[in-house]
Amino acid sequence: MADLHRLKKEMSDCGRVWEESGVHAEVKESDLTNIIAKIKGPQDSPYERGIFQVEVKIPSNYPFEPPKMRFITKIWHPNVSSQTGAICLDILKNAWSPALTIKTTLLSLQALLSAPEPNDPQDAEVAKMYKSDYKKWVATAAFWTESYAVERPAGSPLPAVPPTLVSSPAAAGSGSPVVSPTVVVPKKESDPRIAALIDMGFDRARAVEALRRKNGNVELAIELLFTDFK
Numbered sequence: 040m041a042d043l044h045r046l047k048k049e050m051s052d053c054g055r056v057w058e059e060s061g062v063h064a065e066v067k068e069s070d071l072t073n074i075i076a077k078i079k080g081p082q083d084s085p086y087e088r089g090i091f092q093v094e095v096k097i098p099s100n101y102p103f104e105p106p107k108m109r110f111i112t113k114i115w116h117p118n119v120s121s122q123t124g125a126i127c128l129d130i131l132k133n134a135w136s137p138a139l140t141i142k143t144t145l146l147s148l149q150a151l152l153s154a155p156e157p158n159d160p161q162d163a164e165v166a167k168m169y170k171s172d173y174k175k176w177v178a179t180a181a182f183w184t185e186s187y188a189v190e191r192p193a194g195s196p197l198p199a200v201p202p203t204l205v206s207s208p209a210a211a212g213s214g215s216p217v218v219s220p221t222v223v224v225p226k227k228e229s230d231p232r233i234a235a236l237i238d239m240g241f242d243r244a245r246a247v248e249a250l251r252r253k254n255g256n257v258e259l260a261i262e263l264l265f266t267d268f269k
Contacts, residue, residue: 089188
């Protein structure tokens, strides 16, 4: 069983360091093994201004096994899946040590945002852009940050595609800018039911399938998503 006494102390530490270090974690629904963390995007990176939510699941034999973490907030980064939020970071796998904590792991994730490792990618498409067209990667990562990680009033539209991502001067002033095919522009989810489930941190494909199985009933779909349905 996870060391709950240690977890309580770690959560207390994580609750006091937001202004100092830009990481924070809090227990979800009074369950110490189910944590929602947030990371402030590092300065002088494409993630600056963004606040990124991270799901943290504590395994039963923690701290002898690493926590399971994934980004809830969508992010364009070589070491994070742009689809599922899965993370490629050595300390979350074979380099984990019981001396590490939730706080130090979140700080390591924050450092990874400043220094991606494209030669050990989680998302091959993002890593390919990083290595082949770094300026376009920076612009795309910054655009995803503005689209997904910068707080704005509910219902606000996605930010306009910046001129650096528009392939022709004529398109820059049009209502539907033409974007270079190597740039992945996030799309606003048209179905509010799917959007609501994605905002809760569920994968889009699973959200769609759960809604299909429950005939569009969001509450029943949420119940299903909290199970390991196939």
